[in-house]
Every structure is written in C-alpha cells, then in structure tokens.
Amino acid sequence: MSTTIITFESVRMVIKADALLRQYQIFCKIIPVPGHISSECGMCIETNSDNHELIRHLLSKHHIQHNINVLQST
Amino acid sequence: MNRYFDNASTSFPKPPQVASEISRYLTEIGGTYGRSAYWRVYETTRMVEACRDRLALLLGTGKPENISFCVNATAAINTILKGIRLKKKKIFISPLEHNAVMRPLTMLQKSGQVILEVLPAHPDGSINLEKLSQINLTEADLIVINHQSNVSGVIQPIADITKYAQEVPVLVDGSQSAGFLPIKIDEWGIDYFVFTGHKGLLGPTGTGGFFVRNPENLQTLLEGGTGSSSDSFEMPDFMPDKFQAGTPNIVGIIGLLAAIDNHPESIIAHVDIINLKNEISRIDGYQVVCAHHSDHQGTLFSLVHQTATASQIAGELFNKFGIEVRSGLHCAPAAHRFYGTFPEGTVRLSFSPYHTLNDLNYLLSALKNLTNHI
Numbered sequence: 001m002s003t004t005i006i007t008f009e010s011v012r013m014v015i016k017a018d019a020l021l022r023q024y025q026i027f028c029k030i031i032p033v034p035g036h037i038s039s040e041c042g043m044c045i046e047t048n049s050d051n052h053e054l055i056r057h058l059l060s061k062h063h064i065q066h067n068i069n070v071l072q073s074t
Numbered sequence: 075m076n077r078y079f080d081n082a083s084t085s086f087p088k089p090p091q092v093a094s095e096i097s098r099y100l101t102e103i104g105g106t107y108g109r110s111a112y113w114r115v116y117e118t119t120r121m122v123e124a125c126r127d128r129l130a131l132l133l134g135t136g137k138p139e140n141i142s143f144c145v146n147a148t149a150a151i152n153t154i155l156k157g158i159r160l161k162k163k164k165i166f167i168s169p170l171e172h173n174a175v176m177r178p179l180t181m182l183q184k185s186g187q188v189i190l191e192v193l194p195a196h197p198d199g200s201i202n203l204e205k206l207s208q209i210n211l212t213e214a215d216l217i218v219i220n221h222q223s224n225v226s227g228v229i230q231p232i233a234d235i236t237k238y239a240q241e242v243p244v245l246v247d248g249s250q251s252a253g254f255l256p257i258k259i260d261e262w263g264i265d266y267f268v269f270t271g272h273k274g275l276l277g278p279t280g281t282g283g284f285f286v287r288n289p290e291n292l293q294t295l296l297e298g299g300t301g302s303s304s305d306s307f308e309m310p311d312f313m314p315d316k317f318q319a320g321t322p323n324i325v326g327i328i329g330l331l332a333a334i335d336n337h338p339e340s341i342i343a344h345v346d347i348i349n350l351k352n353e354i355s356r357i358d359g360y361q362v363v364c365a366h367h368s369d370h371q372g373t374l375f376s377l378v379h380q381t382a383t384a385s386q387i388a389g390e391l392f393n394k395f396g397i398e399v400r401s402g403l404h405c406a407p408a409a410h411r412f413y414g415t416f417p418e419g420t421v422r423l424s425f426s427p428y429h430t431l432n433d434l435n436y437l438l439s440a441l442k443n444l445t446n447h448i
Contacts, residue, residue, distance in 0.1 A: 010302050010315050011108030012139060015116075015123045032111040041302040043111035043119075 004052065005069040006045040006059075007033055014043050017064050021047070024058060037069050076433045077397045082224050082250055082374045082404075082424035085276045088333060092278060095332035096325055107322055108301040118324055125331035126314065132275075132334060133248075133267060134258035135285055142317035143283040143327060147249040147270040148174040150284035153295040153317060154245055154266050155179060155216075164189050164214040168230060170199045170223040172406040175247060179218075193217070198366040199228045199412055206238050217244045221251035225409040225420065227372035228365045229255060236263040243291075249273065253337065254373045259285055274373070276337055276427075277330030280323050289313050296320070340427035342434060344371075347425060350434050351375050359445040363413050363420055376420035377441075382448040387421045390448070395440040399423055 008014050014030070021028050029046045037044075049055065052068055059066050078086050099121075105114025107122050122143075130138030144150040155178045165179065169192050182188045191214070194205035201219070211217065217239050219230050229251070236244050243265035248257060253274025259267050265288070271281030286292050294309050298319030303310045310316055348368045354377060355362040364375040379387055388401035402419040403410050410416035423437065 009310070009312055010139075011119050012123050012126070012314055014108075015120050030111050030116050042109050042304075043116070 001072075002050070003071045004047050004049065004055075005031075005034065005037055005071060006047065006055065007037060007067045007069065008041060008044065009065055011041045011043055013064050013066065014041065014045065016062065017059055017066065018045060020058055020062055020064070021045070021055065024054070026051070026055065034071075075436060076426070076429055077395065077436070079397060079399045079423045079425065079429075079437060081426045082273065082422060083400050084272045084279060085274070085426060087426075087428055088276050088278070088329075089336035089338065091332040091336040092276070092329045096278070096329045099325060099328045107324055109321075118328075121331055122322065122324065122327050125327050125334070128331060128334045129269070129283075130285075132257070133252065133269065133285060134256075134262075135260050135267075137260075137285075137287075139313040140287065140289060141283055141285050142314055143281070143322050144317075145280050145323060146282040147247065147268050148282075150268040150282055151175055151245075151247065152178050154268070154284060154286070154292065155182065155218075156295055157293040158216060158243070158291065159293070160188055160215050162213055162215050163187065164191060166191050166193050166209075166211065166214050166217045168193055168199070168201060168219045169195050169412040170220050170225065170228065170406070170409040171218060171247070172220065172224055172249075172404070172409065174249070174405070175218055175220070176408055188215075195412070196366065198364070198370070199223055199226055199409065200365065200370055201230055201235060203231065203234050203238070206235070211239055211242050214242055217242055218247065219244060220247045220249075221257075222248075222255060222372040222374075223406075223409060224250045224374070224404055225376050225406050225413065225415075225422065226363045226365065227374040227376075227424075229370050229372045231370075232264065233258075233262045243287075250372065250374070271326065271330040271333070275330060275333055277333035278326045281326040281330045284317075286313075286317075289316055292317075294319070338427045341430050342425065342427075344368075346431060346434060347371065347373065347375075350423075350438060353438055354441055357442055357445055359448070360441065363415060374422060374424035376415070376422045378415060378418070378420050379445065379448065382444075384419045384421045386448070387444065390444050391421075391440055394444070395436070397437060397440055 105118040194202040245266040252269035267285040271277035365371040384401035391397040
C-alpha cells in the first residue's frame with residue numbers, strides 16, 4: 001500500500017493542480033507538506049491514484065512544476 | 075441621482091457584491107493565504123489566485139503568475155523604479171506623470187542614480203510619435219508612460235510607443251486605465267504594468283499591483299515570509315512569491331475579485347462624455363483640459379474658469395448642488411505645469427459606469443448655473 005504526495009514550489013501551483021486533477025476525477029486531498037519530504041510551500045496534494053504518468057503528463061502540459069513522492073505504508 | 079464625479083480619486087459606488095463578499099470572508103471564511111492546508115486557508119488561497127487569474131484576463135496577459143499584489147499603485151511603481159537595474163542611468167517619462175512616479179524618480183535623480191528626460195508631446199499631452207521616432211530611446215533603461223492622464227483623461231498610444239521602444243522596457247501606469255479602458259499587455263509588448271484596484275476596477279482601497287514580464291530583471295523592494303521556501307533566508311526567485319512578502323491584503327483582494335466578477339457595463343457611452351465635454355467648453359467662462367481628438371479621450375477631464383478658482387468651483391458645486399469633484403493639482407504638478415494650469419490646478423470631472431445621462435445633464439446644468447452667478 002502506498003500514498004502519493006505531490007509537492008509544488010508555490011501555493012498557486014497547488015491550487016491550479018488541485019483544480020486540474022479533479023477535472024480528471026483524480027482523487028486529491030490537500031494536506032500540509034510532510035516535514036521529511038521537503039520544505040517548499042505549506043500545502044501539497046495527497047492522492048491514492050497510482051497513475052503517476054497521467055498526473056505527470058497533465059501537470060507538465062499545464063506548466064505546473066511539481067515533484068511526485070511515493071510513500072510506502074508500513 | 076449620482077452626484078459623485080470623483081471616480082478618478084476612488085470609485086463610488088462599488089458593485090454590491092464587493093461588500094457582501096468581504097463580509098462573507100470576514101464572517102464565514104477567514105483563513106490566511108497559503109500558509110497551511112486546512113479548508114479556510116485553501117478557500118482563501120483559491121480566491122486570491124482566482125483574482126490574479128481574472129486580472130490577467132482583464133489586462134490581456136497569459137502570465138497571471140507574473141502579477142503581484144501590492145497595497146496600491148504607488149507601492150507597485152516604487153517596487154519597479156527601485157528594483158530595476160539602472161545601467162544607462164536614464165529614464166524617459168511622459169510629461170503627464172503624477173507624483174507616484176515623479177517622487178520616487180526625483181529621489182533617484184537627486185541621489186545621482188538616474189537622469190530624467192521628458193518625451194516629446196502634442197499640446198494635449200499625447201506623445202508625439204513623429205518626434206519620438208527621431209529620439210534614440212535605446213540610451214535609456216526605462217520608459218514610463220501614464221496610460222490615461224489623471225488630469226486631462228488623455229489616453230497614450232501604448233502600442234505605438236512600445237514599438238518605438240524596441241528593447242527598452244516600458245512601464246505603463248494604468249492607475250486611471252485599468253477597468254476603464256481596454257488593455258492588452260501581451261499584444262502591446264508591455265514590460266511593466268501597474269494597476270490600482272479601487273478606481274476603474276471598482277474594488278476596495280488598499281489593493282493594487284503590477285505585472286512584470288521578466289521577473290529576473292527586477293529586484294525585490296520588500297523581503298519577508300511567503301509561505302514557501304521557508305528553509306531559506308533568501309526570497310524565492312519564482313513568481314508570484316518573489317514579490318509577495320508578508321500576508322497580502324486578503325480582505326481587499328477578495329473584494330477586488332467580487333468587483334471584477336460583477337463589473338457593470340457602463341450606462342453612459344464614450345460619446346456622452348465627449349458631448350458633455352463639448353457642451354461645457356461652449357459655456358462662457360469655462361475652458362476644458364482634455365484630449366484634442368475624441369478617440370484619445372478617456373473617462374475624465376478637467377476644467378478651469380476664467381475668473382473663479384478651481385477650489386471655488388468645486389466648493390460651489392458641492393454647496394449648491396451636492397456635486398462632489400476634486401479640485402487642485404491632483405498630485406500631478408508635472409501635468410499641470412505642462413497644461414499651464416499650475417499652481418492653481420483644475421476642477422476634475424471623472425465618471426463611473428453607474429452614471430446615467432440624467433446625472434451628466436444635472437452636472438452640466440449646475441456648471442451653467444454657476445458661471446452665471448460667479
């Protein structure tokens with residue numbers, strides 16, 4: 001079981017990404033950025049989608065810079 | 075009856091949604107911009123970013139992230155004038171700049187950082203493009219142009235000026251044009267565009283900002299927390315965070331968003347303002363300070379009287395007719411010197427999309443009445 005965390009350099013990018021991914025029925029939950037991932041902006045997106053290629057494609061197509069982090073549950 | 079003709083100072087009335095959305099934010103939403111991840115913050119952040127997007131659409135740019143919010147146009151102008159790298163130490167200005175431009179530039183001039191040169195203009199203040207073509211603009215770091223004069227309402231030919239400017243960046247001060255006139259930042263090749271939220275855009279005071287085409291060419295004026303790159307003492311170099319130090323005026327920006335989304339179509343047409351201006355100029359005693367071609371006339375103009383001072387006219391208009399106008403120099407001594415109306419100043423009449431023909435007729439009859447009794 002894994003969770004995908006998508007981080008962004010600015011909150012504007014979070015808002016844009018959230019709206020975009022929801023349009024494609026990709027589950028999104030806004031959460032504070034986990035401290036061990038990065039210290040970029042204060043919010044990030046958690047998703048249970050494992051279709052990273054689609055996420056990466058959609059965000060890149062709309063010039064939304066991002067990082068995809070996969071967290072494995074213990 | 076709407077007797078408020080001082081919309082170039084600040085607009086009134088506003089769309090009713092401005093007050094209701096501000097109230098909804100204060101009573102139901104709250105939350106800061108981008109500093110956390112709970113609903114209040116998300117909703118607030120979403121609305122601030124929606125405002126940025128709407129502004130980009132309205133101002134004609136495909137780069138909303140390059141729009142930064144400031145407390146007003148003055149702060150935006152200061153950020154740009156003090157943030158650009160002055161290599162050639164020369165700035166060209168139009169003859170109609172107001173003190174939001176002239177005071178920071180004078181400070182830079184006095185400290186030896188820059189030499190100012192005024193661009194050639196026609197008698198109504200519009201830039202003389204024929205003479206402009208004979209000037210070597212490339213020797214300057216920047217060209218500053220007031221889009222719509224806050225004294226005469228003269229609209230400058232921005233698209234032509236940016237063509238002549240070529241590689242020299244152009245700063246367009248849209249304090250009196252944003253919301254009143256069509257603006258095409260990308261199409262016209264504008265490098266810096268400054269706006270205020272509380273005039274033509276009909277938003278609350280304390281809102282404004284600027285567009286910057288190449289943010290890497292502009293240093294920050296203010297540094298502080300942005301909610302991003304928090305591990306660093308350096309300001310982020312990406313937009314929009316680069317120029318967004320500290321919590322923004324969320325209340326104001328949400329009010330501005332409501333204003334843009336509910337901006338009314340103007341009841342009066344451009345021709346009604348031109349007709350009013352022409353009617354006033356035909357009344358004995360009055361002289362109108364305005365554009366010489368109606369195509370270059372914006373949403374305001376000024377007048378002077380042969381015998382009465384500007385402050386007398388403004389006082390009488392209010393005392394006898396309840397009409398509110400601004401008299402004096404309008405923080406634009408350079409423009410008044412150009413028009414020969416310094417130091418007395420003028421009476422300025424500035425209009426709103428809410429004005430009706432009846433309002434304009436009332437103003438006209440009041441001015442006719444006054445000139446017979448002064």
